[in-house]
Amino acid sequence: MMRRYFASGTVQGVGFRHYTRREALRIGLTGWVRNLPDGRVEVVAAGLAEQLDAFERFLRQGPTGASVTSLQALDVPDEAELAPAFEIR
Secondary structure, eight states: OOEEEEEEEEEESSSSSHHHHHHHHHTTTTTEEEEEEEEEEEEEEOOOHHHHHHHHHHHHHHHHHEEEEEEEEEEEEEOOOSSSSSSEO
16 A cells, blocks of 8 residues: 655654654655655655554654644555655655
8 A cells, every 4th residue: 555645834854854764664664755845745655554554643743843734645556666665855
């Protein structure tokens, strides 16, 4: 299963991408995270539904210094472009 997330709020310049990657690797997800020009952070993650649900709860909190005001989650078709681990783009 694959899910795309868009986090809004104070999510750039606060370690959000590194925080996200560390947790994704801990849970065993593959995918990527990147900053968007509009100030949001985009995350694509693949794994089991239970893993993705736990990851989503984690993303809603964000790291210390972040303020996640909105998290949009969309189930998406599997993408062949995912790295074998979880990367920061």
